[in-house]
Amino acid sequence: MITKPATKYVPFRPFKEDYSDRTWPSKSITKAPIWLSTDLRDGNQSLIEPMNIERKISFFEQLLKIGFKEIEVGFPSASKTEFDFTRKLIEDDYIPDDVTISVLTQSREDLIRKTIEAVYGAKHAIVHLYNACAPSFRKIVFNMNRDDIKQIAVNGANLTKDLFAQYSDKTIWQYEYSIEVFSSTELEFALDVANTVIDIFQPTATNKLILNLPATVEASTPNIYADQIEWMNRNINNRDNVILSVHPHNDRGTAVASAELAIMAGADRVEGCLFGHGERTGNVDLITLALNLYTQGINPELDFSDIDEVRRCVEHCTQMITPPRHPYAGDLVFTAFSGSHQDAIKKGMSLQKTDAIWEVPYLPIDPADLGRNYDAVIRVNSQSGKGGVAYLLEREYGLVLPRKLQIEFSRAVQRFTDKTGREVTAEAVYNIFKSEYLDQNSPWKLIRHRIDGDPQAAEAKHFSVEAEIECSGEKRIIHGEGNGAISAFISALGLPARIMNYHEHSLGSNTNTRAACYVELRIDHNNSVFGVGIDRDIVTASFRAVLGAINRHLKSEKNLNNICRFAIGVIFPSITSID
Template identity: 25%
Template structure:
């Protein structure tokens, strides 16, 4: 059985998904869960991209001990220096340095000849080897590169000190047969290829990212890169959870295994979905709501007689609870604390006390509080703790023949109160117009999404919004029993994030793009 390393790029390539903007607390929450999930390498970001990215990568590298942490760098000395400063405190400092190798990229992006690209790649790998014990070199757009040239530059960077060679399908263009053949070609035509791990990085533009990654494993790849839920640039990356479950379920075929703790799959997927605001399609493989649903009569009959007739993955394998424990208003603090620990949360006593009060408030309105409710409650509390404005009170007047009016009181973190009222064509618009008055800004709502946590009339409402003001875009989430309160919290969360971004850019003298 071959060990396949899992390289997770949720915090780097995944965060480049349009509309995704994670703050430091959210990145750290995801990093801790990825560590628990069992990934081998976490790509925490691109340290040279911004001061914020640098700080996030450094803190994650200094905190995570159960797996390797890496950062991306262009084949430029300043990028490598910045990456070293961010990563030198990690358990295993690892650099991910890349340069494009396809004719179209070399000609139009770099305006350089192939031999010049080889020279740069070799020089930068040698330079990085002064600092980093592990260097991963990537041939950007490898799948559209000429194979003889790809073999030549690979041989040279290995000589220069590369430990991992990554062959990305950067634009999601290739097919499984072609991608697998590329790995076979390098295995046969690069004399020192046995000295490195061969890695995949596939995008899903044609819907073949997972299939391409697995084809590479068939042809000698020992590392797969991807993101949780397949998020990432354009159509996204290979979905890590699908790759891991496929290798487990079909180990008879692939003769390979990973270190992934499969029972943490659903929790990891849900966490990334909630923090990025990217909903999981119901028919999504492995983690979708319908992944283990059987509606057809023929399917149900066979399933009831023997689950394996129509179910090749058990829900329990990926951490889907068929019968979950529910808590109610009579549940005590000890049961609440114990259940949170069972769900994998590690919280301080003061956090438990605060959450318990929130839980009791929710239990008064909702008969049963489920694991999903608790999951959302904890995330809402832990990742939105430091905010300039907090919602003190909300009142909405609505009638079929009246103009909707909202009255809102906010409390600033210095104790000052702000109260305003405004109207709108609907209740949500009235709330958002009022919040704009409270913060004295003209903000534009770019996106609004509402979903329920579980079903039923007493379900929690979760709202995701994206706003724009003064050239800055920010997203926010809100959770409440009432849809209007949740909408207000989401918009206010986005306002607080937008203000934080603006303040950060002032401090670092960045231009608002």
């Protein structure tokens, strides 16, 4: 790269003077534009291996499912494949009555005639003629002056108009004219050419002319393109009977913004491709444009309720891969790895009500509206936090962890991800949880229990517990009393322990229902830890949670050994070590 790029590159200036009376910045988009998919033409010609007829048919049918009413199907004068495909659509009756196909041609007599021949017989057809008008093309590509370039447009318009009249018995024709490389063409010259073509056709309310003003090569920021569109919108002849169309390419990576601002500036119609396929960096992405409207409460009049099916079809037909972070459709666009993001999403999801205004943090659209589920919304790696971990356990295994337990358990997951450096799946998270909490059966293990007591009784100690427990292979019967089953069980163990928090919920339904209990336990003045128990019987689950917490205490608090040795020694005199 050179240190002074201004010696090689200069900014594009479409106006000779300051354009200060623009109005588009104060406007907003209130309805969907007319959409035209050019996947089968512009998108197809940019592929490493262009689609064969079978793939083009599959793609065409997918576009119909989505709801496109205007589809550019090819460049029929360019090759036999393109011509045959166009004829197949017409002759085999693939085109619904409410769908208009479009075909592209250069402004040459032989190509125009071939194009008319290809599309004749379709109920509705757009013949799209173009010629480049930008100064670099006039000088470098064609070696022509302005008058020569304008004459190309005039000749093409006149011939096409005559052919429309000759072949009007079976087809309703519409004319589209593109000032190719409009984005780099002097505005006064672009206007002169456009108005000349409009005057030739004399469009009416029932047969409007489409004037396409493409950013064939992005030459500026989107606001300048919007200025160009607004200026043309104000100055073209017979504006009420002209459909102003835009066709932004993505050379600067701003095609979506250019299209949106162009609509605000007066454009009625947008041409583009699904996933932005097209030459070089591609065309404007119609999926992103449409779903941007959807997130603003505007019906895009295109159906992407099964976005994965659309993606599969496009990838099959084009043999192109969708980037994982492609807006709305990529594998990772509804995925959060960051702990703070996961926590916010989890809270939002838990509060979001059906049919309410969507307010989930970090998710501008409900994945369910696109046929996506929540499987990939939260994934866990070394950057993840308690929210993501808890979300995976709740979604996949129904475990609703108390907030303090979320914090405690996230540290265990963090240790695993720090050690491995890998993302962990929901199954891996559950296995860590199981190892950390559910499999804590040593040294204390519950064998069975029996409870006597009336929860409604007035006495202070109205619960008695008899339990058989095991420690280091030995089994003993213990007894205890308390004002609840858990307090009676802790009394039987003989430990100075107290319950700091207790949570429970059901898992599953009907005959498969089990209880999950979460106990935060503190022994003496040591730090509290959690234990978790799961069982069909809620009391059994709570006792297992208590023992799990005690066993985890032993692993985390070395100074508990003396306390626990004393308690175990009372129950199991022959056991001298719990290490």
